[in-house]
Amino acid sequence: MPEADITLYTAATMNGWKPLIFLEESGLNYSLEPIDFSARTHKTPAFLALNPNGKIPVLVDHAAADFVVFESGAMLWYLAEKSGLFLSDDPKLRSETLQWLMLQMGGVGPMMGQTMFFRRFAPHQEEASESALKRFTTESRRLFEVLNTRLHGRDWLAGEAYSIADMAMFPWVRCHSWAGVSIDGLDALAAWIARIDARPAVRRALQLPAPAPRFLAEYDR
Structure with missing residues (x-):
């Protein structure tokens, strides 16, 4: 099993940041695999085996027999269920x-x-x-x-x-x-x-993966 419990494949996009924010907020043990769109990494056979839709982000939960989750909303829901954080039991x-x-x-x-x-x-x-x-x-x-x-x-x-x-x-x-x-x-x-x-956790997440896209710099003007 990899050292980290979770591997997150993502990029600096709106959907790409969503699970990063959760992971930084929660303190769950994860490793980050930045996806290079210019290299079309997300369209390779290895990536498509994880997400047939060829989109980021993708999460692999090594602590759950390498269970794969794609779609950022489903990912947040899964992480909330896994950790018991940021989703009420009521x-x-x-x-x-x-x-x-x-x-x-x-x-x-x-x-x-x-x-x-x-x-x-x-x-x-x-x-x-x-x-x-x-x-x-x-x-x-x-x-x-x-x-x-x-x-x-x-x-x-x-x-x-x-x-x-x-x-x-x-x-x-x-x-x-x-x-x-x-x-x-x-x-x-x-x-x-x-x-x-x-x-603070959100600020950390927004700098991952670096470099940030243009609109982030513009927003921070």
């Missing part, structure tokens, strides 16, 4: 946390991902669609307003404690400036970003 609070986790996976992540594509990448390929950019930017902002309403008078998305819902949502919301989605007037959301950003 059925209602547990469901509440998972509801907000699913909103990130099914709403905020996809909408922000499309916004970034049409704002940052499609224009250079002369394929940008103004209507698509407007659609995804508007929907991302609407979802941010939902989060802002939720966070009025509370520190965290679910219950009274920091949870996997916050860990999942944070990297996607934090990159708002790079995506071109305004958080003007969303004071509760801005305070939540700052609250998580100040956590």
